[in-house]
Structure formats: C-alpha cells, structure tokens
Amino acid sequence: MDKLAVLIPCYNEGQTIKKVVLDVRKAIKEIPNSQIYVYDNNSTDNTAEEALSGGAIVRYEHQQGKGNVIRRMFREIDAECYVMIDGDDTYPAEEIPKMAKYVLEQKYDMVVGDRLSSSYFEENKRPFHGIGNKLVRGSINFFFKNDIRDIMTGYRAFSLEFVKTYPVLSKGFEIETEMSIFAIVNNLAMKNHIIEYRDRPEGSESKLDTFSDGFKVLKLIATLYRNYKPLPFYGWLAALLSVISILFFIPRVLVPYHLTGKVLNMPTLIVCGLMILAAIMSLYSGLILDAIQRKERREYEFRLQQVNQRKQK
CATH class of the missing domain: 1.10.287 (Helix Hairpins)
Incomplete structure (x- = not known):
C-alpha cells in the first residue's frame, strides 16, 4: 500500500501533463512511498508518452468520462492518502504535502482545494464558469446545509476510508458534485484548503461544456436531494x-x-x-x-x- 498516491485523470493534456508530473514529483519528494498515477482516458494526442517521460505510472480507462476514470482509479489503487489533481496545470502542485497532511495526521476524509476564495475569478477567462460555480455552490450549501466553498474543484485529497466506501455513479464532470454531497450526507470530516488558481496555458482547451455539463450538475443536485433527503x-x-x-x-x-x-x-x-x-x-x-x-x-x-x-x- 502506498503512503501517498497522486491521481491525475487525463484526456488530451499532452501540452501540460509532463510539467504537472514533474511539479508533483518535486512536491512529494520528501514523502516516502509515494507514487504518481496518470490515467489516460482515450487521448488522441501524446498525453501518455509525455506522462511516462515525466516519470509517472500510466494506466488506461477506455470508458469515456471523468467519473469513469475516477472509478477505475479508486478500484485499482490502495493508499493511506490520495490526492487528485488535474493534468491541465491550473493547480499548484506544491500544496499537495499540506493537503495530504490534513488526511494523514488530522484524519480528514476529504480536503477540498478551494479556488473560489483566492484567484479563480480573476484568472478564469471562460465565460459563465464563475456564475456556474457560484450557482452550484449555493445550491448545495442551501439544500444540504454545509459550507464547502468550491464544489467543482478537481483538486482534492481523500482518506482510504472515503475512497473505498464511495460508490462512483456519475460518468462525467458531475463527479465532483456527487462526491461532495456524498461526504456531506455521510457526515465525513471535510476541510477547505485555499489554493491559488491559474488559467489554462494558451492552446490548452477545457473539456467542460459550460451549459450541457452545468445542466447535468444541477440535475444531479436535484436527484441526490431527493435520494438523500x-x-x-x-x-x-x-x-x-x-x-x-x-x-x-x-x-x-x-x-x-x-x-x-x-x-x-x-x-x-x-x-x-x-x-x-x-x-x-x-x-x-x-x-x-x-x-x-x-x-x-x-x-x-x-x-x-x-x-x-x-x-x-
């Protein structure tokens, strides 16, 4: 079993994944028995090759969708602590040891990398993304009575207990919303950790569709409210x-x-x-x-x- 497993789900991130892997490797060099896993989700570019050249362990998930990738990751990897980070170089890898410490030493089940309390709204150039994040956050905190500050962030740390008991049902980008509500409903220990956010480098495109994926997230919130409450x-x-x-x-x-x-x-x-x-x-x-x-x-x-x-x- 790994002490720390850094999980990076990827789809066509060849431009940035090597830098992300190298930044992560530098950040976790003081943590013994730690590994970096990149899961390639049918990329059509050189994502897998770039991740390998950076020193990551590369595995594959052939069912399209971020939720499907995370399901595969959680099934296959055993670790005391998991940190999930995107491969688009928008999150600071140097925060990984701090987030892992919350799990390993303070026994939190989920640590949320909070972008919205720092630089997200200045850095993010995609129209309506900020409004959508506020709407989702407000809806969940209203219906489920919690104070998670960034529902849609892809930067999180998890305990072994969370990973091995969480049933992944979502197939796509609504997975972050699902895991947040799951943690709230089951009274798991959660921590907001403020991080700096930087927008994607020029030439790198987001896979998230503001309107169609946003509608899926809002629909999921209504469904989970009905199921859990x-x-x-x-x-x-x-x-x-x-x-x-x-x-x-x-x-x-x-x-x-x-x-x-x-x-x-x-x-x-x-x-x-x-x-x-x-x-x-x-x-x-x-x-x-x-x-x-x-x-x-x-x-x-x-x-x-x-x-x-x-x-x-």
Whole structure:
C-alpha cells in the first residue's frame, strides 16, 4: 500500500501533463512511498508518452468520462492518502504535502482545494464558469446545509476510508458534485484548503461544456436531494399539492356550497380530492424512504469499520 498516491485523470493534456508530473514529483519528494498515477482516458494526442517521460505510472480507462476514470482509479489503487489533481496545470502542485497532511495526521476524509476564495475569478477567462460555480455552490450549501466553498474543484485529497466506501455513479464532470454531497450526507470530516488558481496555458482547451455539463450538475443536485433527503423533498411536494388543492377548493367549492347548499363545481371537487390523496401518498413515501435512508447510513458506518480494520492489518 502506498503512503501517498497522486491521481491525475487525463484526456488530451499532452501540452501540460509532463510539467504537472514533474511539479508533483518535486512536491512529494520528501514523502516516502509515494507514487504518481496518470490515467489516460482515450487521448488522441501524446498525453501518455509525455506522462511516462515525466516519470509517472500510466494506466488506461477506455470508458469515456471523468467519473469513469475516477472509478477505475479508486478500484485499482490502495493508499493511506490520495490526492487528485488535474493534468491541465491550473493547480499548484506544491500544496499537495499540506493537503495530504490534513488526511494523514488530522484524519480528514476529504480536503477540498478551494479556488473560489483566492484567484479563480480573476484568472478564469471562460465565460459563465464563475456564475456556474457560484450557482452550484449555493445550491448545495442551501439544500444540504454545509459550507464547502468550491464544489467543482478537481483538486482534492481523500482518506482510504472515503475512497473505498464511495460508490462512483456519475460518468462525467458531475463527479465532483456527487462526491461532495456524498461526504456531506455521510457526515465525513471535510476541510477547505485555499489554493491559488491559474488559467489554462494558451492552446490548452477545457473539456467542460459550460451549459450541457452545468445542466447535468444541477440535475444531479436535484436527484441526490431527493435520494438523500427524501422526507424534506416529498414533504415539500405534499405541502405544495395541499396548498394548491385548498386554494381551488375554498372559492370554487366550499364558498358556493355555503351560499347555495349545492356543489356547483363537481370536477373541481374531484380534482382537489385527488390532489389531497396525492399529497398524503407523497408524505408517506417520504417517511418510508427516510427510514430506508437512515438504514443505509447505519450500514455505511459498518463499511467504514471494515475498511479501518483492513487498514490496520
């Protein structure tokens, strides 16, 4: 088992990957038993060759998508601490020892390389990326009640417990959002670590599509909120259905009935009744799913114990 494994997912980063590998190697030279792994995701340039020339261990993932690459990395590599960094030379490699120290000595499960509290908005030249980052961060911190300052950053450190118990479900760039919410929901120890950010060098292009990938991230947030917090989700839906039903029922059914003694809008009465039934079903669905989610959290704690026992051996 490695003491430290630096993970670099790559797709067409031939222009920058060698520099990144060399910078990482310089940064971790004082950490014994550390390795650099570059996972090439069907690059059509010389990414793999450049990574090898820099001294990295190069492996391959043929299913396209960053989420698929991270799934492969987490399955194949055993280490006490993992640091994930992008191969585009936008993150400072010299911060790796500090981030690893939080995991190895202070027992944090995830350390987030926070770009948004430093130079991100001055350096990033891609339109709407800053707005998108703020929107995603605000949505997660509102719905899941946390203070992660940079949800979309690709610079993170992880504990063995996190890596070996985290089920990677996302295929693409929404993976960072998924792992952030997973850590929040399971009450894992997290640390924001402010880093300096520099934009990509000229000629290097981002693989992230602002609008399509941004939509996927927002959709994922809504899906995970429903899955991880079913009682609030279905409770609010039940409340909305009840309010709509009452707003139609009182003026169109109850008031005319009080004045005339007759139900003058039978279709409205039927629809309002169906909406109340739907609200009741929604509430009970939330209660049932909430009980299942609580059971899942208890089982997750048992999985953490098993990984800890494996680590001690």
